[in-house]
Amino acid sequence: MDIKAYIESGILELYVAGKLSEQENQEIYALMQKHPEILQEVLEIEAAVVKLTASVSPHSIDFDSFKGKLNEDDGKVIDLKPRKPNWISYTGWAASILLLGGLIWTLNTKNQLEEEIQTVSTEKQLLEIEIEAARNNLANTKNLLDAIRDKDIISVPLGGQGDFASTYAKVYWNKADNTIYLDGEGLPDAPAGKVWQVWSLTLNPLTPTSLGTIDDFNTDDNKIFAISNANDSEAFGITLEPEGGSQSPTMEQLYTLGVVASTP
């Protein structure tokens, strides 16, 4: 750095005057440690200013005259103004502090309430979802009931076959809208890799027609499945088939079978 130019800039004179920023003060302090010319310059500027300012004062008081006061309490010596309690000012400050405290308290309370509202509104949303689900459930059940009660419904019980005698199912067949409702309550869950497949049968000759597989059997709650059936079915059977279903029923896996009793 160009020390001469730095000195010539006049910054050191301002340094002694005491009106530079804290950062500039620290920079100059560091430079003084590093460059004796800068330190020397500051010392001379200071000496000149000390002499000039001293010349304004004709005399100075003796150090001993106030030496005793050095270690007294701050307030006694510094405060030159007459001490008058300023009640308006004190009251003002007290009021401000109270007001501030009140504001903070109000703000806290407000935040707490907001959190509570948030919690309550989340709970409300969850309840609404539950109510909605319950309503749907109820509507579905009503539909189901209405469907089963329909006067056109033919009820076909499907009895357990062979090794699966303990199983059963029931088909409600509405010929008017070509739909069957299969009640699979008496069937076990399909094992992994297997699905229930529903068959419509004609007896003479024995011809099975697939009505499809029940892929969501295990997850369904009421185990009642609506399946469309446009065939002139004479019987219904349910077999356990590999996933995806089969072209024709695997007779060893025929669980339940039921014959349509009469044709209205």
Next chain:
Amino acid sequence: MTDIDRLINQFKAKDEKAFEKLYQMYGTSIRGVVLNIVKDDDIADELMQDVFIKAWQKSDTYNSSKGRFFTWILNIARNAAIDKIRSKAFRQSVQNLDADNFVNIIMSRDNLDHLTDAIGINKFVTNLGQKCKEVIELLYFKGFTQKEASEELNMPIGTIKTRNRSCIQQLRDMVL
């Protein structure tokens, strides 16, 4: 480490002897600055005591990396004096001196014999240009910043810095 650094370390360690030496070095200057602001000898005496007592009590807050000791105590003095003249009690009191700057105060002294370099100071203030008087008054006695001085004197901020440098140079030539 300069002698003054050593004195200041002792002062920070609450050594009264060291503080007395610092007072001998700077007391009159501080009184000069205070007097120039309050323009009353008795109040200046009172304030100067307060300034040094305050400096003593706050000695642990002084740190040489933040500025010169003289500059530190100069700031305390200017602030105390400015607070004083703004106080109600002061405004109601009669002022002894109606000089408008440090030069008038120096010139109004019948003799300057108490100063070893009285001749230099006398010569300096007599020959000092008006601009120098103004700049020195504002920067050293009143504690204006460079920017405040530039506004007060209607002078570019850079000019304040260079003019002040040349004024202090003239002062150094005559008193050092």
